[in-house]
Amino acid sequence: MTDRLGLGLTAAASAILALAVSTAAVQPAGKGARVDKTAFGTTREGQPVDLYTLANANGVTAKLITYGALLTELHVPDRTGQLADVVLGFRTLAEYEGGHPYFGATIGRVGNRIANAKFRLDGRDYALAANDGPNHLHGGLRGFDKRVWKGQVVPAPSGAAVRFTYASADMEEGYPGALTATVTYTLTPANELRLDYTATTDKPTIVNLTNHSYFNLSGEGQGTILDHELMLMADRFTPVGAGLIPTGEIAAVRGTPMDFTRATAIGARIGEVPGGYDHNYVLSHGGGVLAMSATARDPQTGRTMDVLTTEPGIQLYTGNFLDGTLTGKAGRAYVQHAGFCLETQHFPDSINHPNFPPVVLRPGAAYRTTTVYRFYAR
Numbered sequence: 523m524t525d526r527l528g529l530g531l532t533a534a535a536s537a538i539l540a541l542a543v544s545t546a547a548v549q550p551a552g553k554g555a556r557v558d559k560t561a562f563g564t565t566r567e568g569q570p571v572d573l574y575t576l577a578n579a580n581g582v583t584a585k586l587i588t589y590g591a592l593l594t595e596l597h598v599p600d601r602t603g604q605l606a607d608v609v610l611g612f613r614t615l616a617e618y619e620g621g622h623p624y625f626g627a628t629i630g631r632v633g634n635r636i637a638n639a640k641f642r643l644d645g646r647d648y649a650l651a652a653n654d655g656p657n658h659l660h661g662g663l664r665g666f667d668k669r670v671w672k673g674q675v676v677p678a679p680s681g682a683a684v685r686f687t688y689a690s691a692d693m694e695e696g697y698p699g700a701l702t703a704t705v706t707y708t709l710t711p712a713n714e715l716r717l718d719y720t721a722t723t724d725k726p727t728i729v730n731l732t733n734h735s736y737f738n739l740s741g742e743g744q745g746t747i748l749d750h751e752l753m754l755m756a757d758r759f760t761p762v763g764a765g766l767i768p769t770g771e772i773a774a775v776r777g778t779p780m781d782f783t784r785a786t787a788i789g790a791r792i793g794e795v796p797g798g799y800d801h802n803y804v805l806s807h808g809g810g811v812l813a814m815s816a817t818a819r820d821p822q823t824g825r826t827m828d829v830l831t832t833e834p835g836i837q838l839y840t841g842n843f844l845d846g847t848l849t850g851k852a853g854r855a856y857v858q859h860a861g862f863c864l865e866t867q868h869f870p871d872s873i874n875h876p877n878f879p880p881v882v883l884r885p886g887a888a889y890r891t892t893t894v895y896r897f898y899a900r
């Protein structure tokens with residue numbers, strides 16, 4: 523008797539195999555890895571929020587909450603093995619609900635700006651929530667960062683993983699189509715935090731998901747990131763005009779303060795950039811395959827982070843609007859430039875720029891992107 527796999531197994535052997543397979547499927551974490559789930563709090567509206575802790579055998583831990591599918595803590599070693607939490611954030615849900623500039627959050631339905639909070643799709647005009655002057659920013663007044671996602675531990679053969687799912691209603695924040703989005707965070711044995719995004723829709727819509735973690739590789743609350751060295755695999759960027767809306771032009775970085783094609787201290791020429799860096803870089807690999815896109819290194823501790831992404835762009839934001847009024851997990855104020863973000867993305871305001879890679883998602887099509895933050899010390 524042969525089984526459906528065609529392996530020539532007896533019924534008894536197939537039953538044992540099926541049991542072994544199903545046991546493996548519920549085994550949540552790989553060797554030496556761990557996933558824990560605890561309560562994080564209850565929202566003002568009474569929704570419970572869970573905290574998932576992913577840990578690998580090297581002592582690296584990532585903490586994620588179902589509110590905003592948000593990364594609250596990420597502990598990685600320096601060159602002496604000393605761990606530090608390298609992302610900005612808060613200790614309590616009340617602080618996250620109290621308002622903050624997207625620390626660690628999953629951003630959607632469309633990350634970054636849409637000019638005048640308007641777009642046209644298939645001959646119809648849509649008006650979105652205007653939450654950044656006249657423009658739309660990071661999904662609107664109540665974007666994906668302010669929603670409670672469903673968390674689920676998923677099997678990861680050699681790591682630890684949690685998947686968050688959010689069902690966004692038709693016309694939520696003005697976007698057409700009921701959209702289901704997922705983001706799976708996997709902590710690997712190689713000290714990588716991998717983010718896999720998916721989305722599907724029942725009507726044509728636009729999607730551009732990203733993560734808005736602020737990194738400080740010296741440790742959160744340990745001063746500014748101006749001495750961090752940054753290299754971006756991008757020799758072009760999208761210049762912006764009023765309200766940080768792209769002009770549509772794609773310009774070369776060479777010979778300007780925008781140039782990070784070689785490792786350069788973030789602070790080296792930041793004074794020449796009005797307001798600080800808050801720009802989308804056009805990645806040279808063009809997107810579509812997971813490829814090296816950026817490296818940031820803290821010379822003090824040696825902590826280094828590579829960013830790999832399938833996205834065509836990356837927003838360098840240097841925490842320009844932080845002003846010391848928010849206090850982080852260790853009780854220290856987040857001063858201007860206390861962290862930097864490398865938001866992997868499609869370009870800002872893409873829907874209004876036919877020359878930018880498209881962000882339209884149609885029914886039956888699957889949106890899939892991946893970004894990896896990889897940590898080591900040198």
Ligand code: BGC
Nearest residue numbers: 623624766800837839843865
């Ligand atoms: C934007 C900034 C904005 C920040 C949130 C970034 O992605 O580009 O302009 O202020 O997010 O505070």
